Amino acid sequence: MISKKNVLLFAFIALAIKANFSKADWEYRKRIAVRDIEGIASFKLDAEVYNNSKHDFSDLRIISNKGEEISYGLKVPESKSEKVCFEPKLYNLSSIPDKHTEFYLDMGEENHIINKLHIVTGSRNFKRKVEIWGSDDGINWLKIRDDVYIFSFYTEDYITALTDVKIPDSKRKFYKIIIFNKRERPLAIDRCRVYFEKETVTPLDEVPFKIVSKEENKEKKRTEIILDLVYNNIPVKELTIKFSSDRYHRNVWVFGSDNANDWQRINSGVIYTYNNKNKNNIISLPETGNRYLKLLIYNQDDPPLKIEDISIKASRRFIYFDAKEGKEYYLFYGNPAAKKPIYEFEKLLPFMESEKSIVAYPGKEQLNPDFSRVKQVIKEDETFFIWPMVVFVVIALGFLIVKSLKRINEKR
Numbered sequence: 001m002i003s004k005k006n007v008l009l010f011a012f013i014a015l016a017i018k019a020n021f022s023k024a025d026w027e028y029r030k031r032i033a034v035r036d037i038e039g040i041a042s043f044k045l046d047a048e049v050y051n052n053s054k055h056d057f058s059d060l061r062i063i064s065n066k067g068e069e070i071s072y073g074l075k076v077p078e079s080k081s082e083k084v085c086f087e088p089k090l091y092n093l094s095s096i097p098d099k100h101t102e103f104y105l106d107m108g109e110e111n112h113i114i115n116k117l118h119i120v121t122g123s124r125n126f127k128r129k130v131e132i133w134g135s136d137d138g139i140n141w142l143k144i145r146d147d148v149y150i151f152s153f154y155t156e157d158y159i160t161a162l163t164d165v166k167i168p169d170s171k172r173k174f175y176k177i178i179i180f181n182k183r184e185r186p187l188a189i190d191r192c193r194v195y196f197e198k199e200t201v202t203p204l205d206e207v208p209f210k211i212v213s214k215e216e217n218k219e220k221k222r223t224e225i226i227l228d229l230v231y232n233n234i235p236v237k238e239l240t241i242k243f244s245s246d247r248y249h250r251n252v253w254v255f256g257s258d259n260a261n262d263w264q265r266i267n268s269g270v271i272y273t274y275n276n277k278n279k280n281n282i283i284s285l286p287e288t289g290n291r292y293l294k295l296l297i298y299n300q301d302d303p304p305l306k307i308e309d310i311s312i313k314a315s316r317r318f319i320y321f322d323a324k325e326g327k328e329y330y331l332f333y334g335n336p337a338a339k340k341p342i343y344e345f346e347k348l349l350p351f352m353e354s355e356k357s358i359v360a361y362p363g364k365e366q367l368n369p370d371f372s373r374v375k376q377v378i379k380e381d382e383t384f385f386i387w388p389m390v391v392f393v394v395i396a397l398g399f400l401i402v403k404s405l406k407r408i409n410e411k412r
Contacts, residue, residue, distance in 0.1 A: 023371070028368060029331060032062070033362075040322060043359070044362075045362075060331065060332070086114065101178070111172060114170055119164075129179075134172035138173070158251045221298065223305075226260065226292060226295075235289065238313050239285055247273060248272060248273055250298060254295055
């Protein structure tokens with residue numbers, strides 16, 4: 001019969017193929033320079049870490065010079081916004097043919113501070129200049145803005161509309177909105193909402209890139225540009241395009257790819273400028289981490305515009321950890337098989353925001369001298385080692401079973 005000793009032996013062999021955590025599993029490291037004092041230390045992840053770590057950063061580990069695994073927290077600073085909406089009473093809506101549409105807003109008893117109006121209209125395919133006036137008594141009026149446009153464009157390729165009007169912080173009881181129609185049909189005004197918005201914007205980092213190609217596609221009436229961000233996994237947050245012209249309106253589609261061949265659409269937007277006053281040159285992006293970006297700038301029947309500047313910005317990510325005096329620290333990364341660690345430090349991090357952190361500085365990327373390429377291959381493809389072991393165990397068990405049966409027959 002098969003003894004317990006043999007069963008335990010084969011079980012041990014099967015379990016041995018899974019190795020415990022060790023530095024040999026991580027391909028890269030950076031020395032983290034910390035001032036010789038204790039406290040919460042923090043440093044910003046750089047392009048080298050983005051490029052060679054996992055997309056979700058689950059393979060990041062901080063190890064001390066004494067071999068201790070140090071708990072840490074990963075933090076992404078986010079912009080904070082406050083938004084309050086009001087729907088005032090709309091009255092005296094009227095239109096003068098070939099001139100303008102006019103209506104008034106009554107904010108009620110409480111004069112709330114506002115800085116944006118949203119005009120709700122069912123009209124399509126228009127562009128109109130708008131003036132905003134304010135008054136405390138409905139008699140004496142002060143002009144607030146007169147250099148803003150609203151628009152709406154619908155085609156087979158895209159739909160874009162902007163009927164928001166931003167104004168300086170204002171606290172008036174009455175507002176007058178004038179929409180200049182000229183000889184065009186008056187807009188159908190449904191209602192008008194007003195808002196107070198306050199946003200604390202988190203700083204972004206400039207991302208270097210190379211222009212791989214730039215072509216004018218005359219058949220599809222668009223400018224096509226491919227950009228190489230050099231590194232993978234960069235958390236790109238926004239793209240800015242500036243043209244040399246002082247009046248333009250272009251729809252832009254943005255695609256992403258890891259190999260410059262397989263493209264996925266990641267966002268689209270409108271960039272425009274009217275006399276360098278009312279403008280938007282920024283397209284927000286969803287942090288896909290693609291190395292390559294393709295821009296399609298739709299010119300329609302207008303001539304292509306000369307590009308003055310393109311800039312790309314990415315959000316920041318910081319690592320926080322508890323640094324002790326007299327110790328050295330290393331950031332290890334580059335392990336595709338690593339699972340995200342669960343530290344209580346990260347859960348406590350929101351409560352540490354009021355504490356001043358020690359600024360740490362990551363050094364240059366180094367190949368980890370303890371890294372084992374063979375071990376990594378085995379971990380990435382466990383069948384490389386598991387199936388030979390399974391075959392070995394099956395053959396060994398078969399041999400023992402046959403041997404046991406022979407012994408039983410001999411005893412008979």
